[in-house]
Amino acid sequence: MGLNQQTAAGLIKMINAGTAGAGDIVTDTLQRISDVDKKVGAFIDVAGRKALLKKAEGAKGRLAGIPVALKDNLCEVNRPTTCSSRILKGFKPPYAATVVRKLEDEGAILLGKLNMDEFAFGSSCETSCYGPTRNPWDLDRIPGGSSGGSAAAVAADEAIMALGSDTGGSIRQPASLCGVVGLKPTYGRVSRYGLIAFASSLDQIGPVTKSVEDCALLLGVIAGHDEQDSTSIDTPVPDYTEFLNSDIKGLKAGVPKEYFVKGLDSEVEKAVRSAIDVFKKLGVEIVELSLPHTKYALSTYYIIASAEASSNLARFDGVQYGYRAAGAKDIINMYSSTRSKGFGEEAKRRLMLGTYVLSSGYYEAYYLKASKVRTKIKEDFDRTYERCDFIITPTSPTAAFKIGERTGDPLSMYLSDVYTIPANLAGIPAISIPCGFTGKGLPVGLQILAAAFREDIIIKAAHAFEINTDFHKRRPSL
Numbered sequence: 374m375g376l377n378q379q380t381a382a383g384l385i386k387m388i389n390a391g392t393a394g395a396g397d398i399v400t401d402t403l404q405r406i407s408d409v410d411k412k413v414g415a416f417i418d419v420a421g422r423k424a425l426l427k428k429a430e431g432a433k434g435r436l437a438g439i440p441v442a443l444k445d446n447l448c449e450v451n452r453p454t455t456c457s458s459r460i461l462k463g464f465k466p467p468y469a470a471t472v473v474r475k476l477e478d479e480g481a482i483l484l485g486k487l488n489m490d491e492f493a494f495g496s497s498c499e500t501s502c503y504g505p506t507r508n509p510w511d512l513d514r515i516p517g518g519s520s521g522g523s524a525a526a527v528a529a530d531e532a533i534m535a536l537g538s539d540t541g542g543s544i545r546q547p548a549s550l551c552g553v554v555g556l557k558p559t560y561g562r563v564s565r566y567g568l569i570a571f572a573s574s575l576d577q578i579g580p581v582t583k584s585v586e587d588c589a590l591l592l593g594v595i596a597g598h599d600e601q602d603s604t605s606i607d608t609p610v611p612d613y614t615e616f617l618n619s620d621i622k623g624l625k626a627g628v629p630k631e632y633f634v635k636g637l638d639s640e641v642e643k644a645v646r647s648a649i650d651v652f653k654k655l656g657v658e659i660v661e662l663s664l665p666h667t668k669y670a671l672s673t674y675y676i677i678a679s680a681e682a683s684s685n686l687a688r689f690d691g692v693q694y695g696y697r698a699a700g701a702k703d704i705i706n707m708y709s710s711t712r713s714k715g716f717g718e719e720a721k722r723r724l725m726l727g728t729y730v731l732s733s734g735y736y737e738a739y740y741l742k743a744s745k746v747r748t749k750i751k752e753d754f755d756r757t758y759e760r761c762d763f764i765i766t767p768t769s770p771t772a773a774f775k776i777g778e779r780t781g782d783p784l785s786m787y788l789s790d791v792y793t794i795p796a797n798l799a800g801i802p803a804i805s806i807p808c809g810f811t812g813k814g815l816p817v818g819l820q821i822l823a824a825a826f827r828e829d830i831i832i833k834a835a836h837a838f839e840i841n842t843d844f845h846k847r848r849p850s851l
């Protein structure tokens with residue numbers, strides 16, 4: 374078994390025991406990237422071998438010598454950071470995202486940048502200006518999105534761990550479709566400083582890993598208050614690995630009926646129902662729940678997220694960053710032709726939708742109303758925590774679909790996130806963990822949600838499930 378196939382926790386043990394060296398881990402990982410990434414297309418930029426080996430030599434800290442890859446919307450000093458968009462072509466940030474700095478402080482070896490849907494708009498990794506990433510389990514299928522590169526790289530053993538960002542499901546949905554673990558932390562748990570913003574009230578950065586143990590480890594490194602992000606919350610960061618191997622007997626798990634309706638694939642439902650049985654066997658009491666405002670979540674999200682995106686992306690106008698269209702007659706013409714040529718189709722659709730819902734006369738009818746419904750959705754969750762400790766649902770209504778299958782129909786694409794979006798609107802944490810496979814051998818993910826700042830409960834429940842099942846051990850054959 375190559376060192377690249379290990380988990381971070383496994384490698385840390387080996388390094389401490391002297392049975393693996395940080396240099397060998399880098400070498401095996403880079404070899405894997407050169408062997409399979411032509412097929413998978415997870416990376417859009419890989420750091421130089423020499424520099425990585427040099428870093429590995431002196432690495433110290435909780436992630437010393439562990440190769441970690443980053444979604445292309447996280448700023449790294451003087452390294453390409455483009456959000457997979459033409460408009461940011463050539464952009465190299467002068468500063469590092471707080472999470473990137475924290476990884477470096479703990480000795481992680483930053484491998485490079487991972488493909489994503491342009492500006493994180495999407496669920497399939499097909500809107501990237503670099504072309505699609507492919508699902509390591511079936512190269513004709515999408516890896517999910519928008520952090521498709523993060524999930525595919527980890528699933529294909531091209532990175533030991535990765536970071537993604539999640540605005541409406543972008544960590545959890547690709548994790549589910551690629552058979553890996555992905556966590557969206559509570560809003561405010563992780564600093565967003567240096568994450569190129571999509572929708573500032575929804576975005577969170579989180580871990581994509583091969584195991585719940587690694588997820589706990591990585592969350593502990595990136596979490597915490599940051600003066601550079603006024604929405605990051607000043608509450609102590611526990612050692613999340615302390616919640617591993619906990620007895621979950623006596624805990625209560627809610628199963629919301631609104632998540633088991635038309636549109637849910639029967640094989641996915643079967644895997645999730647069996648997962649619920651595993652929890653029962655572990656002594657968890659299952660409680661039937663209702664989250665009555667779930668049916669409004671998707672439309673609420675597309676109004677709020679697009680509105681915030683249209684305002685955040687106004688800064689990309691050809692003046693300060695990246696691409697500028699040539700041959701403009703005047704400044705207005707330069708803005709419009711830069712934005713017309715720089716943004717892809719889906720980005721333009723979102724920006725127009727967002728501008729529309731914020732415009733005078735429509736603001737009250739759309740944006741303000743959506744904000745009120747958002748509160749209702751949050752209150753649905755608040756009520757459940759009086760009755761249960763965590764909630765279990767499918768992560769995505771279907772397993773990975775074929776490349777090209779949904780690109781012509783934005784609405785069917787948007788539906789991939791019906792089960793993940795509510796957590797972002799409510800600001801609560803949620804994880805996706807592997808819970809089964811379809812008849813075609815495609816991974817199925819289980820979502821576990823908890824109240825704000827209760828990542829501890831999520832880690833307990835997810836780890837108990839993981840150590841009592843084998844789904845996370847299966848790897849794709851590439």
Ligand code: GLN
Pocket residue numbers: 493494495496518519538539540541542543544571678790
């Ligand atoms: N797929 C959703 C969207 O397109 C969520 C994306 C995300 O979480 N960044 O907006």
